Amino acid sequence: MLRKILAAATFAGLVAVAGPSLAGSTQAPLKEVHWSFDGPFGKYDQAQLQRGFKVYKEVCSACHSLNEIAFRNLGDPGGPFWNPKYKNSNDNPVVKAIAKDYQIADIDSDSGDAIKRPGTSADYFPSPFANTAAARSANGGAVPPDMSLLAAAREGGPDYIYSVVTGDGTDAPAGLTIPDGKYYDPWMPGDVSAYYKGDPAKTPVGGFIAMPPPLIADRVTYDDGTKATVEQEGKDVAAFLAWASDPKMEERKSLGLSVMIFLFVLTGILYGSYRKIWSNAGH
Amino acid sequence: MSDHPSTYQPNTAIERWLDTRLPIIRFGADLMSFPTPRNLNYWYTFGGILAFCLGVQIVTGIVLAMHYDPSGAGAFLSVQRGIMRDVNYGWLIRGLHANGASMFFLAVYIHILRGLYYGSYKAPREVLWLLGCVIYVLMMATAFMGYVLPWGQMSFWGAKVITSLFGAFPFIGKPLTALLWGGFSVDEPTLNRFFSLHYLLPFAIAAVVALHIWALHVPGNANPTGVEVKSKSDTLPFHPYYTVKDLFAISVFMILFAVFVFYMPEALGKVDNQSMADPLKTPAHIVPEWYLLPFYAILRAIPDKLIGVLALAGALGMLFILPWLDTSKVRSMRYRPQYRMFFFIWIVACAALGWCGAQEPDGQVIHGLTTFNLIDYDLNSVTWLSRISSIYYFAYFLVITPLLGLTETPLPVPDSLYTPVLSHPAGVPSGAAAAPETKG
Amino acid sequence: MVRGLYRARISFKVADSLAHSAPVADGSADPSRRDFIHIAAAAATLGGVAAVAWPLIDELNPAADTLALASLEYDVSKVALGQQVTISWRKQPVFIRHRTPAEIAKAKADDHVTADMKDPEPDANRVKAGHEEWLIVLASCTHLGCVPVFAQGDYGGWLCPCHGSQYDTSARIRKGPAPKNLEVPEYAFLSDTKVKIG
Numbered sequence: 001m002l003r004k005i006l007a008a009a010t011f012a013g014l015v016a017v018a019g020p021s022l023a024g025s026t027q028a029p030l031k032e033v034h035w036s037f038d039g040p041f042g043k044y045d046q047a048q049l050q051r052g053f054k055v056y057k058e059v060c061s062a063c064h065s066l067n068e069i070a071f072r073n074l075g076d077p078g079g080p081f082w083n084p085k086y087k088n089s090n091d092n093p094v095v096k097a098i099a100k101d102y103q104i105a106d107i108d109s110d111s112g113d114a115i116k117r118p119g120t121s122a123d124y125f126p127s128p129f130a131n132t133a134a135a136r137s138a139n140g141g142a143v144p145p146d147m148s149l150l151a152a153a154r155e156g157g158p159d160y161i162y163s164v165v166t167g168d169g170t171d172a173p174a175g176l177t178i179p180d181g182k183y184y185d186p187w188m189p190g191d192v193s194a195y196y197k198g199d200p201a202k203t204p205v206g207g208f209i210a211m212p213p214p215l216i217a218d219r220v221t222y223d224d225g226t227k228a229t230v231e232q233e234g235k236d237v238a239a240f241l242a243w244a245s246d247p248k249m250e251e252r253k254s255l256g257l258s259v260m261i262f263l264f265v266l267t268g269i270l271y272g273s274y275r276k277i278w279s280n281a282g283h
Numbered sequence: 284m285s286d287h288p289s290t291y292q293p294n295t296a297i298e299r300w301l302d303t304r305l306p307i308i309r310f311g312a313d314l315m316s317f318p319t320p321r322n323l324n325y326w327y328t329f330g331g332i333l334a335f336c337l338g339v340q341i342v343t344g345i346v347l348a349m350h351y352d353p354s355g356a357g358a359f360l361s362v363q364r365g366i367m368r369d370v371n372y373g374w375l376i377r378g379l380h381a382n383g384a385s386m387f388f389l390a391v392y393i394h395i396l397r398g399l400y401y402g403s404y405k406a407p408r409e410v411l412w413l414l415g416c417v418i419y420v421l422m423m424a425t426a427f428m429g430y431v432l433p434w435g436q437m438s439f440w441g442a443k444v445i446t447s448l449f450g451a452f453p454f455i456g457k458p459l460t461a462l463l464w465g466g467f468s469v470d471e472p473t474l475n476r477f478f479s480l481h482y483l484l485p486f487a488i489a490a491v492v493a494l495h496i497w498a499l500h501v502p503g504n505a506n507p508t509g510v511e512v513k514s515k516s517d518t519l520p521f522h523p524y525y526t527v528k529d530l531f532a533i534s535v536f537m538i539l540f541a542v543f544v545f546y547m548p549e550a551l552g553k554v555d556n557q558s559m560a561d562p563l564k565t566p567a568h569i570v571p572e573w574y575l576l577p578f579y580a581i582l583r584a585i586p587d588k589l590i591g592v593l594a595l596a597g598a599l600g601m602l603f604i605l606p607w608l609d610t611s612k613v614r615s616m617r618y619r620p621q622y623r624m625f626f627f628i629w630i631v632a633c634a635a636l637g638w639c640g641a642q643e644p645d646g647q648v649i650h651g652l653t654t655f656n657l658i659d660y661d662l663n664s665v666t667w668l669s670r671i672s673s674i675y676y677f678a679y680f681l682v683i684t685p686l687l688g689l690t691e692t693p694l695p696v697p698d699s700l701y702t703p704v705l706s707h708p709a710g711v712p713s714g715a716a717a718a719p720e721t722k723g
Numbered sequence: 724m725v726r727g728l729y730r731a732r733i734s735f736k737v738a739d740s741l742a743h744s745a746p747v748a749d750g751s752a753d754p755s756r757r758d759f760i761h762i763a764a765a766a767a768t769l770g771g772v773a774a775v776a777w778p779l780i781d782e783l784n785p786a787a788d789t790l791a792l793a794s795l796e797y798d799v800s801k802v803a804l805g806q807q808v809t810i811s812w813r814k815q816p817v818f819i820r821h822r823t824p825a826e827i828a829k830a831k832a833d834d835h836v837t838a839d840m841k842d843p844e845p846d847a848n849r850v851k852a853g854h855e856e857w858l859i860v861l862a863s864c865t866h867l868g869c870v871p872v873f874a875q876g877d878y879g880g881w882l883c884p885c886h887g888s889q890y891d892t893s894a895r896i897r898k899g900p901a902p903k904n905l906e907v908p909e910y911a912f913l914s915d916t917k918v919k920i921g
Contacts, residue, residue, distance in 0.1 A: 025567055040546050068364040145558070149363060152549060153557035189567070194874055245557070248367070248374040255375070256545025263538045270531040277527050281321060281519055440869060444885060447867040462780075466789045467813045468863070476783065563809045563816045563862075565869040569885050583886050588866055588902045644887030644899075666887075 026205040028186035030159040031166070033235060037242060040257075043250055044243050049080035051222050052240025055233050057098075058220050060147060063139065063211075065127040068148035069244055071099035072121040078250040079243065090121045102126055140181040142210035151238070152245040158238040163187035166234040169213030173204045182208035287500075289313050318518035319525050320506035322700050326401075327504070329394040331529030332536050336387040337492065341485050343380040344429075351432065353478040355471040358434035359559040378544040384426050385551045386540050388574035391419060395602075400626065402614035403505040409606040411498040416602045418491050423575065425484040428477040435556030436566050442469045442477070444569065448582075451592040468562060508700045509614025517700055568643065576640030577633050581676070583644055584669040594673065601680040608680055610688030618694040622687050629679045632672040639669035794921030796913070799857060807873060809862055812920050816862035816870050817908065819918070822892065827855050829879055830893035839897060842904045846893040849907050859910055859918065860894045866901035881905070 036045040053074065056066070074081045075089030086092040099119035104126055108115045119126075129135035135143045145153075154160045167187040172178050175198035184192070190207010193200065215233045222228055243249075291312040293299040302309055350370050352361035366373035395415070398404055404412035431442045446463045450456040465472030503512060512518055519525070543550065549557075551573065555566040571579050581598050585591035601608075616623040642665040647653075654663040661667070795812045799819060802808050807820035822830075830846040837843035850858055862870045864883040871881035876889035878897045883889075888899030895904040910920040 068360070068368065073368065149557040153554050155554050191875070252374060252378075252545055252548070256541065259541050259545060260538070263534065263541055267531065267534040267538065270527065270534050274527045274531045277523050281524060440885075444867040444869065450868075461785055462783045464785075465783055466785045468815045468868070470789075470814050472786065472789065562814060563811060563870065565872075565884055567872075567884055569869065583900070586900050588900050591900060644885070 025189045025191050025207070026203075027189040027207075028163070028167070028205050030156045030187065031163045032159055033162055033238070035158060035239065035242070037239070037249060040253060042253070044078055045239065046080060046082065047224055048236050048239045049243050051220075051224065051226060051232075052236035052238070052243075053080045054220050054222065055215075055237040056147070056240055059214055059233075060237065061125070061128060063128055063135075063144040064147045065129075065144075066125040066148050066244065067127065067146050068124070070122060070124045071095050071102075071119060073247060074098065075121070076247060078247060080240065092121070095121045099123060140210055144211070147241055147244065149245045151242040157245075158242040160187070161238040161241055162234045164209070165214055165237065166230055167206075168209055168211060170206075174198070176204055179208060182210055183212060185209045287313065287316075287318055290316055314500075315520070315522035315526070317500060317521045318503065318512070318515065319521045320504050320512055320517060320700055321519045321524075322506050322508065323504065323525070323528075324507055325528075325532060326393070326397040326507075328529050328532030329390050329397065331525075332390045332533055333387070333394060334492070335533045335536070336383060336390055337485065337489060339379060339383045340387060341489070343376050343383065344482070344485065346376055347380055348478075348482060351478070353432070353475050355434070355474060355560075358432060358474060362433045363557075374548075375544070378548045379540075382540065382543040382548065382551060384429065385543070385572070385574065386536070387422065388426070390536070391422060392574070395419070396630070399605075400616050400623075401505060401507055402509050402609070402611075402616065404606045405609060405614050406606070407502045408498075408505060411495060411502070412606055413603060414491055414495040414498055416599075418488055418495060419602070420599065421484055421488045421491065425481060425488065426572065426574070428481040428484070430572060431474065431477045432481060433556060434474060434560045436558045436560055436564075437553045437556040437569065439469060439560035439562065440565055440569050441571055442473060445571075446473070448592050448595070451589045453589070470562075505614065506700055507615060507617060508697055509617070510697055510700045513699045570641050573637065573641075576638075577636035577676075578640075580636040580640035580669040581673045583640070584666060584673045598673075598676060601677065605680060605684070608684045610685050611691070611693070612688075613693040613696055615696075618696050619687075619691060620694065621691045622683075625679060625683050625687065629675065632675040632679070635672040636669055636676065639665045639672065794919055796917060796919050798916055799918055800916040804856075809870070812908065817920060818858070818860050818862045818894075818905075820858040820860075820873075822856050822858055826879065826892040830891060830895075833878075833891055833893070833895075841896050841902060844893075844895060844904055849893050849895075849904070851910075851912055854912055857912075857918070858892075858894060859920065860905040860907055862905070864888055864901055865896065865903040865905065866899070871905070 036042060036048065056064075072089040072092075072095060073079060075086060075092035075095040076082060079089070081092055081094040081098075082089070083092055083094070089095055099121050102119040102123070102125070103116040104119045104123050106115055106117050107113070127135075129138060132143055151157045151161060156163070164185055164187045168185045169183045170186055172184045175196055176184065176192060177195045177197070178184050179195065184204075184206065185208070186204065186206035188207040188209045192207060193203045195208075196203050215230045215237075217230055218228050219233060220228050226232060289309055289312075291302075291309040293302045293308070298308060301307070347366065350361065350366050350373065352358060352365075362377070366377050368374075370376075398412065398415070427441070427445055431438045446460055446469060449463060450460045452459065461467070463473070464470065465476065506512075553570065555569075570576065578595050578598055582591045582595045585594055611619065611622070613619055616626060644665065645660075646665045647661065647663050648665060648668050649663055652663050654661060656662070657667065792813045795810070797810060797819065799821070802819055802821040804821050805823045807818050809816050809818055811817070827846070833839075834845045834847075846855075849860075864871050864885065866883065866886055866888050869883050869885035871883040871888070871890060873881050876882035876898075878889050878891035880892045880894060880897075881890040883899065883901065886900050888901035889897050890901075890905060891897050893904075896902070908920055910918055913919050
C-alpha cells in the first residue's frame with residue numbers, strides 16, 4: 001500500500017511539479033572542423049598558418065593583443081614562417097620584415113624621451129590598447145581577450161573560435177531583442193532568456209557578443225591565391241591561434257613518439273627480467 | 284620480521300672502516316634484503332610507483348622554480364611565455380610536473396584502496412596507516428598551493444574558495460583568512476607564501492615517507508591474505524624480487540604518464556586557467572582538480588557553511604580513525620564477502636561524489652526529468668545525489684564498518700600465506716585455495 | 724634479538740646516569756630549590772620561543788602597504804539605470820548597481836518575508852536614504868568568496884556560480900550555503916553623483 005502511494009506521489013511529482021530551474025548558459029553544438037593538426041601525428045599546415053596570420057594581422061589585431069608571442073616566434077620550427085635555412089628565427093628575413101612594420105614604444109637612450117621605433121624580431125607584438133581600461137572604454141565595456149592562449153582558454157579550442165567568428169552577427173530569431181552594441185551569436189556561450197519574448201522553452205541558444213562580425217568575404221587577399229571566403233578566413237585564423245597557443249605541439253608529438261617506443265621496449269625488457277628473477281623463487 | 288638480522292658483510296678495508304663509523308652501507312643493504320611476503324600482487328607495487336612520483340615532482344619542481352616569477356604581474360607570463368615557449372624543454376618539464384600531480388594522486392588513491400581492501404590499516408600497522416594519511420593530507424595541501432602558482436583564473440578562484448573555507452569558523456574566521464591571505468583578498472602576498480610553502484612541503488612529505496617506510500619495516504608488509512608471515516619460507520628478499528617487480532610496474536605506469544604528457548597535456552586541466560587571474564570576475568563554472576572533486580561535492584551537499592566545512596574535514600578524518608572503527612578480526616576483504624560488497628558500493632559513492640563535484644551546483648542528474656522537491660531541491664538534482672552519496676560515505680565508516688565486523692561470518696582464513704602460495708605458480712596469489720578456518 | 728639486547732643496554736645506561744650523576748651535577752641537597760631552577764629555565768626558554776614565534780606569525784598578516792590602500796571615489800552617473808559596474812576597492816570587487824524602481828519595490832516588499840531569510844535585514848538598512856537606487860555591496864559571496872552573477876536565480880538578484888547561493892535585489896541571501904547578506908562597505912555620497920567608498 002505504502003509503495004503504491006509512493007509510486008503515485010512520484011508520478012504526480014514527475015508530471016506536475018517543476019523544480020526551480022536556473023537559467024543557465026547555452027551554446028549551439030560547435031562546428032567541427034577536420035584540422036591538419038588533429039591526432040597523435042597531426043602537424044600544422046604552414047600555408048594555413050600564414051593565411052591565418054594575415055587574417056590576424058589585418059583584422060583581429062586592431063582590437064586583440066597577442067602578448068605572449070614575439071615576432072621571432074613566427075619563424076620558430078612549426079611556425080608560420082619557419083624556414084630550415086634560418087635555424088635562428090631572429091635571422092629570418094620574413095620575420096624581420098613583419099617586425100619592421102610595427103611601431104614599438106621605447107625610450108631614446110640619448111635624450112630619455114619616450115619614442116616609437118620600428119620593431120625587431122626580438123620584440124613582442126604590441127597591444128592595440130595602452131591598458132585594460134583603454135581597451136574597455138574603446139569597446140563599449142567589453143575587453144577584447146588576449147589571443148595568445150585563446151585556443152587553449154576556450155572549451156573546443158579552434159572549433160570554438162571558428163564557430164564564434166563565423167556565427168557572429170547571425171540574424172536574431174523572432175522575439176529576440178538584441179541590446180545596443182551587441183550581436184547575436186549562437187556559438188557564444190550565454191543566456192539570452194531576459195531578452196526573449198516568446199515561449200521560454202524555445203529560448204534561442206547562444207549569447208550576445210560585443211565583437212562586430214569580424215569576417216566578410218575577401219576581407220583579406222591571400223598571397224597564395226586561396227579564395228577568401230568567410231569560412232576560409234575563419235578556419236585559417238583559428239588554425240593560426242591554435243598554433244599560437246601551442247607552438248611546441250610538433251616538437252611534443254615527435255618526442256612523444258620516441259618516448260613511447262622507448263617505454264614499450266623498456267617495459268618488455270623489464271618484464272623479461274622480472275619473469276627470470278621470479279622463476280628462481282621456488283620453494 | 285622486525286628482528287631481521289643483518290646479513291651485510293663488509294668485504295673491503297674501506298667498507299669495514301666505514302661500517303664502524305657510519306654503517307650506511309649496512310643500512311642500505313638491510314633495506315634491500317628486507318624479508319617481504321612472497322605473495323604480494325601488483326596492487327602492492329604502488330608504493331614504489333609513489334616513490335617514483337615524488338621523485339619526479341621534486342626534480343621537475345626544483346627546475347621549474349628556477350624559471351618562475353612569483354609576482355602578481357609576472358607569474359602568468361613566466362609560466363605561459365617563459366616556461367612554455369622560451370625555456371628549453373620547459374613545456375616538457377611543466378607537462379611532467381602538472382600531469383605528474385594527477386598521476387601522483389591516481390597512484391595514491393589506488394594505494395589507499397589497496398590498503399582498505401586488504402585491511403593493511405589494522406594492528407599492528409596503525410601508525411603506518413596514520414603516517415600514510417598524513418602524507419595524503421600534505422599532498423593535497425601541496426597540490427592545492429602548486430595549482431595557484433600559474434596564476435590563471437582557476438588558480439586564483441580555487442585559492443579564494445579554499446582559503447575562504449577557513450572563514451567558516453565563528454570569531455576566528457575573519458582574522459584567520461586575513462592571516463592566510465596577507466591582505467583583504469587573495470593577492471600577491473598570498474601567491475608568494477604559497478610558492479614558499481609549495482617548495483617546502485614536498486620535503487616534508489619526503490620526511491614523512493621515510494617514517495612511513497620505517498613504520499613499514501617494524502611489523503613488515505601486510506599481504507593479500509591478511510595472515511601474518513610465520514616463517515622465513517613465507518618471504519623473499521626485497522631485492523631483487525620486488526625491486527624488479529616495482530620497476531616493471533613503474534615502467535607500465537610511465538606509459539600512461541607519457542600519453543598524458545605528450546598527447547593530451549591539458550586534458551586534466553581546466554581551460555579557464557589559460558586566462559590570467561582576474562579578481563573581479565569568477566569563471567562561470569569553477570571546479571577543483573579531479574582528485575579533490577569528491578570532497579568538493581561533500582562541501583556543496585550541505586546548505587550550511589560551517590557544517591559543510593566540518594563535513595569536508597570529517598571525510599578526511601574518517602581515514603584517520605578507521606583502524607579503531609574496524610571491529611573485525613579478519614584483515615583481508617578476500618575473506619569478508621559482505622564487507623567487500625559494502626566497500627565496492629563505497630567506491631561507487633566516491634565516484635558519484637566525484638561526478639557531482641564536477642557538475643553545476645543546481646544541475647540535474649537526469650536531464651529533462653523533474654521529480655519532486657525535498658528540502659528546497661529537486662530530488663533529481665546533483666545536490667541530492669551528493670547528499671545521498673555523502674551519507675553513505677560516512678555511514679560506511681561510522682556504522683557499517685564497526686557493526687559488520689561484529690555480525691558477519693567471514694570465509695575460512697588460511698593457516699598461513701604459504702598454504703595458498705604452494706598450490707600456485709610463484710607470485711600468483713589466490714584466495715580460492717584458502718585452507719579451512721582454524722580459529723578456535 | 725640483537726636489537727633487543729642493544730635497547731636493554733641503552734636503557735640501563737640512562738637509568739645509571741640519572742641515578743648517579745644528577746645530584747653530583749647539581750651540588751645542592753635542597754630538592755625544591757633544585758626544581759625551581761629547572762622550572763625557571765624551562766619557562767624562560769618557552770617564553771623566548773613564544774616571543775620569537777609571534778613575529779613569525781604576525782608577518783603573515785596584511786602588510787602596511789596593503790593596509791594603506793586609500794578610499795575610492797566613483798562617479799556613479801556613469802552607471803545607466805538597470806546596469807551595474809564592478810570596481811576594485813582594496814583589491815576586492817565591489818558592485819555598484821543602479822536599481823530600477825521594480826527592483827527597489829521588490830526588495831522593499833521582501834522586507835517582510837524574514838522567515839525566508841538567513842540574515843534578515845530591511846532594504847532601508849542596506850542603502851543610503853535618498854539614494855535607494857544605488858546598491859553598493861562587496862561582490863564577494865559570503866560563502867566562499869566568488870563573484871556572483873546578476874539576473875540569475877529565483878529572486879531577481881545575484882546567483883553565485885560556485886555553489887549556487889542566491890541573493891535578492893537587495894543582495895540579501897535567500898537560498899544556498901552562504902550564511903550572510905553581501906556586505907555593504909562603509910561609503911558616503913559626497914554629492915548626488917559622487918560616492919566615496921572606504
